[in-house]
Amino acid sequence: MYLQGNQACVLGALKAGCRFYAGYPITPSSEIMEEMAKTLPKYPCPAEGGACPDSVGNGVFVQMEDEIGSLAAVIGAVWAGAKAMTATSGPGLALMLENIGYAVMTETPCVIVNVQRAGPSTGQATKPASGDVMSVRWGAPGDYEIIAFSPWSVQEMYEFTIKAFNLAETYRVPVFLLADEAVGHLKETVELKEDIPVIPRAGKSETPPFSNAANNLPSPMPMFGQGRKLSVTGSTHDEWGYRRTQAPEAHAVLINRFCDKIRKNAEKIVEWETYESEDAEILVVAYGFTARSALRAVRLAREKGIKAGLLRLKTLWPFPEKIFQEMTPSVKKIIVPEMNQGQLIREIQSALGGLIRCEVIPYHKTNGQVITPDEILALLTTKSTKNTKDYE
């Protein structure tokens, strides 16, 4: 099928079992909401597979009064038994942050699509950027871990949305699809694979709702209306959800569990791929739309005899530190092109730690335009040792 990235995201969500959408219009994500408005009310809830046993009808779409209410309604619907999502862009993400923290605190599985545009503030609403890499990771107050995917194609807008729902279900965290305007509005051919596994909402369980089952995995997500007398709160709570706002150990247990369920399972979550990297001396590390230009630049550089390679990160969070710690010794230089002023590069530098044999060169572009293959090629071919470069 020939589809726009935002449309492919909706088809992925439906395939993953999403039956509730609450949102607020915002460029460049609005097509997701419009597609959901068209499709969800006609899309039947599965008879089996964990969806709410009371919902005999179809999916539910609601346009809320703001992004705060959108994520609130999503979280409410998830506790009522839905698989649910919302989509937004920078200014909307800013409004959602408090409820993102709430979803973390209450271990509510949900998917948040952020089609990034040039910020801060209203910025350039129709132009791409990667400026929210840190906002999704650190935006809500307090300590926690989340998961974020970075799609580079319409195909991945479809596939990563399904994976996002699956990981949300497994780890009971908000999972971000951190797209950008260029991928969201890109139109290309997509194969709507049917064989991608979908993790269903767990059935009724008697385990404490806010505890680990095994392997640092949370107990199955419960739902309202089943007589479990659930106590859900954004305050510090024990395994049954009862507030423990004065107990140091209760808070420590909770925060460690939030962080460990992602950190200790990071190897099962992170995804990346490499091109031409076996003997690479210069490695481009890129993600999202920028990785498309990076791949072209690497191939052009190879034609010129330069030993260039690409490491493309499919997930940004949790950050795949291990790849950098175990990087082949041939790599002498790493180039990190980003549509921001240098966000993920901090993680790369930190992961490399004392590895001084490797020069890490940032390339920032924040003019609302995508980074072109020529710009990256110029960095691959330059002899300059200047270790910082901005688009001018």
Add this chain to the structure above:
Amino acid sequence: MLKNLDKYIRPESFPTPFCTGCGHGILMGAILRAIDELELDIDRMVFVSGIGCAAWIPSPHFAADTIHTTHGRPVAFATGIKLFNPKLKVVVVSGDGDLSAIGGNHLIHAARRNINLTIICANNNIYGMTGGQLAPTTPIGARTSTTPAGSSEPPFDLCKLVLGASSSDNAYVARTTVWHTRELIKYLKKAFSVPGFSFLEVISPCYTHFGRRNKYASPAEMILDLKDSAVRTKKQEDLFTFKEKNKILIGEFSG
């Protein structure tokens, strides 16, 4: 009539966190009595609250599904719950600051949508939990910790606000106080029973933060003052013409 309401209460949640003279305990009992008298299945109800003293009425006390949400957002959470599973009876219990200041937007939009939620607003005219600051419901002249010389801002009339936002002539909008307990239970039963949106404002005194700053000699005096200052009506028009100082217009204004 003395009723055993134990089955609706999480025993470990007692004693309640409410201060001496707080009206929220009366409201809590009234809600449970209304549920009991209507013979509602509490396992098919969800109680949604925000942040503040009133939010602690259902969470953790009620032995039911309860969700204690972010400040100002219980109505938006409740909207998601109700839309996805309309078979659940979804009840919001929260305070005046939570529902009409930080959460005012969600309140008016729920009224506009005429969504089948029961919203119970415990109005103590002040921010209790954070130490007695000005609320959008604080009367002109009242002292709070952020209006030490007395408030100069006119307050919201919450029933007028909700009625103005409501899209339905059948939406249930009413106001009473925790002194008027029989009426309170009657109104709660009505609010739980109407098919569309219902909003019940319950004036509930905060002696700790409002009373002490505003020359009430005792919690009892504040409760008795509710009796003396309440003016009953059966006419919706009165809501828009009522101007009596230091009086509270109570009654069912719609539905």
